[in-house]
Amino acid sequence: MLQKALMISLCLLLLTGCWSRRELNELLIVLGVAVDWEDGEYLVSFQVVNPSEISAQQRGGDRPPGTLYQGRGKTMFEAARFLTAEAPRKVYIGHLQIFIIGEKLARMGISSFLDNTLRDNEARMDFNVVVAKGTKAEDILKIFTPMEKLPTQNMLRSLQTSERSWAPTVSVTMDDIIDILSEDGRELALTGIQVIGNQQLAEKKQNVETFLPSSHFRYTGIAAFKDDKLIGWLNEKESKGFTDITNKLDSTSVELLCSGNLYMGIEITSSDSHIVMKMKDGMPEAHIYFQTEANVVDRSCKDVDLSDPAAIETLEHRVEKVMKSNAEASVKRAKSLKSDIFGLGSTVERQHPALWKKLQYNWDEDGFQMLKLHYHIKVHIRKIGTIGNSTMK
Known part of the structure; x- marks a missing residue:
């Protein structure tokens, strides 16, 4: 009888539930990340989902489908913690789709700040990485895009479609970057993205209220790297x-x-x-x-x-x-x-x-x-x- 009671007690210890669980209403779901270098610090922009605006039951609100939170710091971790002073919830990057690197930062080297992403146990390595050409990475995430409510979803599908149907673009995931930067005799190449048109108009909702948007993004050129630094563009x-x-x-x-x-x-x-x-x-x-x-x-x-x-x-x-x-x-x-x-x-x-x-x-x-x-x-x-x-x- 004592043995049975002991076995039952041990089984109960294995059924303690999800001790590390976090509810959806406690998280900011991040779909896009943009990293720039400003004034000797990392400027990290997180595009998070606004659930009420993309819900099938609730449509037609006045708020944008996503919100941009930004943090600054000497390291990526510090920048991410910096934004907790204004963000109402903790960011979660398990659903990250697009990671955009500013051209200025890419020319300085990408290994140091990618290290933080690789160490995050919540991040999956299947998100795509692109380089903002001739502009800040944060500007790309501010664009109102047609067809898809969230710019990151539009960018991801455009990149996948462009790679299949238009040769001058390549889809490169974080997994691919790790392999390339760890391999001898091969250098990294990433697709570029830029804003076409007026940036100020692109950031307004009116940008998608006409048949022809005033501004839009476009994938253009391939960024060639030496070691981990951007050194030039292919036309x-x-x-x-x-x-x-x-x-x-x-x-x-x-x-x-x-x-x-x-x-x-x-x-x-x-x-x-x-x-x-x-x-x-x-x-x-x-x-x-x-x-x-x-x-x-x-x-x-x-x-x-x-x-x-x-x-x-x-x-x-x-x-x-x-x-x-x-x-x-x-x-x-x-x-x-x-x-x-x-x-x-x-x-x-x-x-x-x-x-x-x-x-x-x-x-x-x-x-x-x-x-x-x-x-x-x-x-x-x-x-x-x-x-x-x-x-x-």
Whole structure:
């Protein structure tokens, strides 16, 4: 009998409930974080949800769907605790979607303040990280956006859609950043975001009360890092080359000039690439192989006969030249920045580990600069649409 009572007592100790629980009405749910550097301190902005304004049962309020709380401090932790002087609840970042880094801070280095986020046991590492281009990170979180009530949700979905359908953007999570910054022979690259239009108008509710918003955000360019510091930007052409080489291209468009300043529209529907390091005279040479599928989506050039296999083959070769030109422009820019954002050094390490031990110490300055790249691009145009050669005059 005594043994049974003891067993029951032990079981009761295991059923003490959620001792560390926190109710929703005690938390500020953070969806977006922006970090800037001002006056020798971190300025951290937290965009939190206003539950009553996004609730399905309560709509049409006068308050914005979210609130921005800001804190300052010598460390990220101090800045987060600073805002408790005005925030009515404790912030919770377990649902964080977007993390925006100000360009000024990115040029100083990102490892030190990311360390605080990595140590937070409430934070999941699947949120996306972008860099505010030419503006403060806090300004991005102040924008009223159409379609989605919360700017962070709009930004997240736009980034995911853009990555799938428009080559010059890449979706990079905190998990990815940890891997890249911990890896030899590879540098970090993040997508840029900026405000288009008037910032003051973007922060007013009237911004989304017209068919064409006065101001909006746009993902533009790719930020190239050296170690953990931003050192330069890739333009649209160079960014397309980057996504091609790093096998991040899913779908994009290619325009081919023809007679009369008209263009043929080609849609890239899928593309796979891989890198093979081949040895020549004791040094590696990168051979990059592309397998690309495409469709014809716009035939403004009436002199191109889509029923002729030779014309299709010509279009394929022209698309290959465009892809090669983008890749070459991207590599040229990266070499000028001395930043191997493609992970070519990492490929050397995997495929030729003994050689990498000799090259790793000055890879960006020497090995990467001298590395020769060969492009093997094969484009297949699979479809030309449902009408072939248009019958319109």
